[in-house]
Amino acid sequence: MTELRRQIVRLTVPMMAARLLAILVPILIIGMLGWMDGEALQIRSLYMPMAFLFFALQAIFDVATQTIMALRSGRGEHDAGPTLASMALVWLVGGLVFAGALSAGAPALAEVLGAPPESADHFAWFLRWMAFANMTLAGPVLCAAALRGTGRAGTAALIVLVGSVLEVAGLAVLGFGADMGTAALPLATVLNGLVGGALGIVLVSRAGLLGGWGWQREVLRYLPQTGLPVCMSSLVMFGMNLAFVRMLSPFGPTVIAGFATAATVQNLLVMPALTLGSASAIVMNQRLGADRPQLAPVLRTALRITVAVYAVITPVVWLSRGLIGSVTAENGRIAEETARYFAIVAPSYLALALVLAVMMALQQVGGVRMALSATVLYVVLTVAVGAWASQGADGPVPLYSVMSAMNVGGLLAVAGALAFVRRQDRRRLDRPAAQRVRA
Structure with a gap:
């Protein structure tokens, strides 16, 4: 290692x-x-x-x-x-x-x-x-x-x-x-x-x-520069889930309950990705403080660990979707709806994990604008395309399919983030040492 x-x-x-x-x-x-x-x-x-x-x-x-x-x-x-x-x-x-x-x-x-x-x-x-x-x-x-x-x-x-x-x-x-x-x-x-x-x-x-x-004095810089964007991203994602509930309301309370249960479990399932992103941000900021300006190797290492972790989590969740549904919901119909969500969305968890890890890291190392822009674009596209796909549907499958596809599409943001970090590394190396550290 x-x-x-x-x-x-x-x-x-x-x-x-x-x-x-x-x-x-x-x-x-x-x-x-x-x-x-x-x-x-x-x-x-x-x-x-x-x-x-x-x-x-x-x-x-x-x-x-x-x-x-x-x-x-x-x-x-x-x-x-x-x-x-x-x-x-x-x-x-x-x-x-x-x-x-x-x-x-x-x-x-x-x-x-x-x-x-x-x-x-x-x-x-x-x-x-x-x-x-x-x-x-x-x-x-x-x-x-x-x-x-x-x-x-x-x-x-x-x-x-x-x-x-x-x-x-x-x-x-x-x-x-x-x-x-x-x-x-x-x-x-x-x-x-x-x-x-x-x-x-x-x-x-x-x-x-x-x-x-x-x-x-620097606390007044870092509160809006790193803390606030993480908060805003959380609020944007929270708003997206509220929009999903509204889209699912025509399909009845059982579907909504199944989605709510699945979303709660999903919060636990994405936790390793968010934590890996935050841990890599700590290492990257320590390197910046020590005037070691190359951050791309840290981010690549974090993403490799994320792949290893979710190469296990993703198939396990998909294969045990029925068990997850029955354990988290006493009502059989709600359990089926929970399992249906995981049947469609769980295969995209590896991609989603990479997106979440890289966005969490970027928000804490100077990539706030890119991370927030990518998050807002993801939410707007998912909600808009999901609403369009759900029109006239007789169930939640079209919306869940859009969610899964957008998670995979988020890999474009991962590629963009890696390119952004490499570009920032080159810029820092071109600066005098005294100008490299941000605080």
């Missing part, structure tokens, strides 16, 4: 564990809310899109912190204090503004989301408290990102693990044991934030990264 491959794999494995928790814990929490009472079930349905929004906003700070620390680590600058303090300040100010706006608009938002009159006030109250509770997650999110950026992905995953366990346990004890219902979730979130943040500071300090304090 080459050194580059070892570096990427060492980062990817613990990052995958942390990302798996980041996906599964919200699903578990949403499920626990539904077990509490009838009103909690209503709150759960209304809160799901807002939970995605909170997660997307956290990703802005997560990715930007990881990028800055990877660059600084490559330069031999291991003091995370200025980065953490500056990011925390922006998080606090931005969080207060966002939470205040959300609090003021909570009643109107409840109406927009279709909250029943009897649940509207409760949902508005719940949303206000969740907005402020999510502000406390700055500690664990920023500390974990800083540790990942310096190559300590295993230590970062420990913060995520401890915080996730505390949040789920807190919700169980307060929500069921103390019979607090939905009021338990803001408190459990605060518990995650405070304890996870304290643990994060301890682990960052033990790693020798807590030296130095003060304002770091």
